[in-house]
Amino acid sequence: MADVDPRWWRFSRDGLEPSHLLETASGVAAGVIVFDEGQQPVACAMLADAGASGTATLEFFSLPDPAAQALARRYAPDLVVAAFDGAPIRRLYVERFSGDPDLLGDLADLFEIEVRYPDFTQIDGHYEDRTIAVLTAERFQEWREGLRR
Amino acid sequence: MITTSRIVFRPVQPDDYLRLYEIESDPSTAMTWRYRGDLPPLQEYEPALWRQTQQIMVVEGRESGTVVGYLQLHDVDLRAGHGWFSLYSGPEHRGSGLVMEGLMAFCEWAFGNWPIRWLYAHSFEHNVHAFESGLRRGEAVRLGVLRERMVVGGALTDVHVIGIEREHWLASPLRRRFNTLRARFT
Numbered sequence A: 001m002a003d004v005d006p007r008w009w010r011f012s013r014d015g016l017e018p019s020h021l022l023e024t025a026s027g028v029a030a031g032v033i034v035f036d037e038g039q040q041p042v043a044c045a046m047l048a049d050a051g052a053s054g055t056a057t058l059e060f061f062s063l064p065d066p067a068a069q070a071l072a073r074r075y076a077p078d079l080v081v082a083a084f085d086g087a088p089i090r091r092l093y094v095e096r097f098s099g100d101p102d103l104l105g106d107l108a109d110l111f112e113i114e115v116r117y118p119d120f121t122q123i124d125g126h127y128e129d130r131t132i133a134v135l136t137a138e139r140f141q142e143w144r145e146g147l148r149r
Numbered sequence B: 001m002i003t004t005s006r007i008v009f010r011p012v013q014p015d016d017y018l019r020l021y022e023i024e025s026d027p028s029t030a031m032t033w034r035y036r037g038d039l040p041p042l043q044e045y046e047p048a049l050w051r052q053t054q055q056i057m058v059v060e061g062r063e064s065g066t067v068v069g070y071l072q073l074h075d076v077d078l079r080a081g082h083g084w085f086s087l088y089s090g091p092e093h094r095g096s097g098l099v100m101e102g103l104m105a106f107c108e109w110a111f112g113n114w115p116i117r118w119l120y121a122h123s124f125e126h127n128v129h130a131f132e133s134g135l136r137r138g139e140a141v142r143l144g145v146l147r148e149r150m151v152v153g154g155a156l157t158d159v160h161v162i163g164i165e166r167e168h169w170l171a172s173p174l175r176r177r178f179n180t181l182r183a184r185f186t
Helices: A018-026 A066-086 A105-110 A137-148 B014-025 B042-050 B098-113 B129-137 B166-171 B173-183
Strands: A028-035 A041-048 A055-062 A091-097 A112-123 A126-136 B007-011 B053-061 B067-077 B082-089 B118-124 B141-152 B155-165
Touching: A028 A055, A028 A066, A041 A066, A055 A066, A066 A091, A066 A105, A066 A137, A091 A112, A091 A137, A091 B141, A105 A137, A112 B155, A126 A137, A126 B141, B007 B098, B014 B042, B014 B053, B014 B067, B014 B082, B042 B053, B053 B098, B067 B098, B082 B098, B098 B118, B098 B166, B098 B173, B118 B129, B118 B141, B129 B155, B129 B173, B155 B166, B166 B173
Parallel strands: A055 A091, B082 B118
Antiparallel strands: A028 A041, A041 A055, A091 A126, A112 A126, A112 B141, B007 B053, B053 B067, B067 B082, B118 B155, B141 B155
């Protein structure tokens, strides 16, 4: 059976068992793929768990190489703008492992960690923490207005 | 099964489902994390109850002989070594401590039967007081608070993430006291 990168937790935790995959996919409201200059997909972003409470989770993955990660960082602001503009979101969450590559760039500083699970799971033979960080619509709006000035 | 002076903690039986449904139908528990106000009709309850669930244990009051609440072990991830629990108390038994005694039995049972390092739970702000003594004593830790995460009864509410670590539970004075008292009834 094929494995999914364990850092892609939402999709890797249950492996590729079809019923789990379908259930996971049903929680995804929208998605985009980032292509490189050669039209190869290098990263993808999904808006998951968008619900009546005005919250959603941004899932953002890239291929594990520096060029793909740099492209993901370049497009991160556009993806977050699309998330807030495309859905009535008050609070946008990002979950990540402590050893995940940075895909958000400067935007990462806008997110505030609200939950930390110590030693959540093993990746590559050692335990990593997992965090849930949030970006509020208000804080993001302030950041956008700062860009326009 | 775990028996103390006040409770019997045992696996759920199909005969218990109606009582569990009654507990979850109470308006004050209807907006739980699990169903978020959308409790299914009784005829669809059993599959919904067991969705993503590994085991359900009920807490029976020894004096009354009725199910006063239940605990659910769900979303166990053996690779990561953790699982989640939900705790429900019948409205007339809240504050009695019976279901929280059930939580001690649950920790003993879960950590004794499952190879998990952590048990996690979500708790709405208005329910988190049930965990406060455990948080003060250190058997449980608050892993964080998701601010204004949910809408409950038309108002935004925080969701606390509670964790109970296996090693902390095994070494806790509370566990020793619980097992000392329990030994008198087994």
